[in-house]
Amino acid sequence: MDEYISFEQVPFGSEDFADNPESRCPCMLLLDTSGSMGGMPIRELNEGIQTLKNELQQDALASKRVEVSMITFGPVSLESDFQTVDNFYPKTLTANGDTPIGKAVAMGIDMVNQRKQTYRENGVGYYKPWIILITDGGPTDDWSAATRLIQEGEAANKFAFFAIGVDGANMDVLKKLSVREPLKLKGLMFREFFLWLSASMKMVSSKNPGEQTRLLPPSGWADL
């Protein structure tokens, strides 16, 4: 006689899952902290970065997947290497110095490439990196090499580069620098911008086969 088995009761399915590291979604912030950012702009920028951290932290998957790195200029300085937001403690930025955008972009791209290499060496999957430049001026250094690096990287689908101009930014130069159309920040709406960025990062870092870099509309914070 067949043994009696309760098909409703016997455990079915396990919670023992493969222990794969979460895929990572790198986000590189290149932030202008030159003298002209002093006062309200730098204060709003600092609060905006905090908003980014808080927003990403509240999302179960984004908090495990999105890694933020921060480079400030000038002079060019790595403020924070790639970390998931739980370990991202942005220092309060102060404004002084010039605007070496060329050097900051080159360093940012180099760090993104290194980060990908680290992922690959550790068997960690990753999403397309985003590089975000925020400036209220124009480059005070040679930016021809940076332009070429951005063009090559975008053409090879290595990263997505976005330039955001704050009031006073040389939008003509940003247009030449960035393959994507630069966007002009409305007033000092850094908070709205970083809310948009965190929502976009959540979208990028959630699984969506075949998704190209499809942006949320930059509503609210951009002068269109």
Added chain:
Amino acid sequence: MIWKVIGQSVIGTSHIQTGKTCEDASSFRIIPLDNDEEALVAFVSDGAGSAAFAARAAEEAVLKSIEFAATLVESESKFENGSIRALAEQVYDHIESLAMDEQVPKNEFSCTLLGFVLLSKKSIFLQIGDGAIITGDDDGFFTPVWWPHNGEYQNTTTFLIDDPNLPNLKIKVTDAPVREIALFTDGLQMLALNNETESVHQPFFEALFPLLRKATTSEHTSILNSRLIDYLSGNSINARTDDDKTLLLASRK
């Protein structure tokens, strides 16, 4: 009843949040053969998140694949590479015609496609895009038919409709019979496969197959089939993946 099969496609939490439907699809058919044998045909598909008609593409790709494969089985096809490729081309043509009817670019119907045809003395596997097919040996040890390869980025893969020449179509035909097999879409890949060692995470399947092995009636499989929905939509799985997920399991007596 030779083949015992259960399979479900369950919506992911990110799709619920964004008001999307489930864009995975799965289906199977058991075809009686001579000598009291049975052929088992099964396909699953994952519609691309960016495609407007992802759900319909996945559904149609799966149903058409089953229909065409069943026709091959019934016509006693030898299932050589050519006939299997022709099957995939027919599905491609069907999906392309749907896009034409809707007057949208064909990539609005992007979806992956993977499945198998199991005969008593022949096993046929095919796959385009991510997701995985794994088979169990007599000791209940599971190995992937192919290791799934995404593009450089985690959220990119290849789709049936990408290219009429189907350059990314993988086909495998063996004379080895299969006793146990599982098909799943990429939503479960991170849970069921170990990336570092490129191996199947055995405990995932060891907690599912034993009960299916013991099923002897259609009532048993139907209970397990509804328990599979509970499992796939449960908190433990949703904590690890927000994507749609499909799992189909088959075990033969």
